[in-house]
Amino acid sequence: MTTMEHPPTMKARITTPGDRDVRIERIFNAPRERVWQAMTDPELVAQWWGRGNRLVIEKLELKRGGHWRFVEHSDHGVHGFEGRFAEVTPPERVVQTFEWDGMPGHTALETMTLEDLGDGRTRLVTTSLFLTAEDRDGMLQSGMEGGLNESYAALDRVLAAMA
């Protein structure tokens, strides 16, 4: 156990366990309940998911079978994202589909888990399963890593402000 703060430039660890999946791991300096809240309360999600861009949360029906839909408004255009919840188990697990309007039908299934590390920190692990290896590779090459790290840095700030 360390009492050091993680550096502000902390990156998510992105790996590819198989040819159709992506695994993302990131530790947050906040207890699990707080991370869960920041990831599920629409007003808080709107503060970090869009990395500074305006985010309209059209739907966030946080239950099995419920739908979600976020629309990000940036200088470069309007991008919609949506999916459906397969499992919602507070404060530790969400399974949902994910689809970008720009590539309808290229659905991925995301499993997000929050692990309480017991020292006021929380490990986030998200695994995404794509229908094809091409879909997975397309996601990796889309600049997703930079966007993800920006989102998580914004989430760090939201979590600090909640403390």
Next chain:
Amino acid sequence: MTTMEHPPTMKARITTPGDRDVRIERIFNAPRERVWQAMTDPELVAQWWGRGNRLVIEKLELKRGGHWRFVEHSDHGVHGFEGRFAEVTPPERVVQTFEWDGMPGHTALETMTLEDLGDGRTRLVTTSLFLTAEDRDGMLQSGMEGGLNESYAALDRVLAAMA
């Protein structure tokens, strides 16, 4: 080329080219434009998709990125199905996602093609790609084959009535 009518008990040919997919092939005694119409006009779809059960077509936004949602009302309960269109190319090709409310997140990607056989008949081929082999096997074991043949027999009758 044959001029024989197919027998009224004609079955779809269901095969499994890989461990995550299902291929369905069925010939209809109707020209392609008519089959396309019966598969895309909500009033006609409602007459066969539910195999005699009442079918409420909540959404049928037949374009890339559009959504569809059908709810079947039977003596055994209410079942919702939904998805999103990835491609709509009349009168020959539709690509869409498919999901049953009872198993949210277990999304399949369906590619449906209609081939004009030139003699007043049309070959329908649908390939479904599932996220996992378990999802595919679950679909095969769900009684899907019987339901499919009932739907297509009802579609035969709709096509005959349209002639």
